[in-house]
Amino acid sequence: MNSKVEVLATVRIQNSPDLYKIVDILNRTLKERDVMFGLALDQEDPNKAIFTIYQT
Structure with missing residues (x-):
């Protein structure tokens, strides 16, 4: 099983x-289109979030 996750965009x-x-x-x-979305708090600025789009 070879699962590669590629970052498409981050904002x-x-x-x-x-x-x-x-x-x-x-x-x-x-999910059926092989994309995944992520959300994380920005470590440098707690008022910001990091939204990332991945291709799976």
């Missing part, structure tokens, strides 16, 4: 309590 955005809902619906809706 820093203003953090919001509901951002995880967007990432969740994108992952549920587009």
Whole structure:
């Protein structure tokens, strides 16, 4: 099993309590198209989040 995950795009955005809902619906809706979405808090600025799109 050779699973390679490639980062397609990354953007820093203003953090919001509901951002995880967007990432969740994108992952549920587009998983058959071999894309995955991630969300992490920015270590340098707690008011920012890092949104990443991956190809699986």
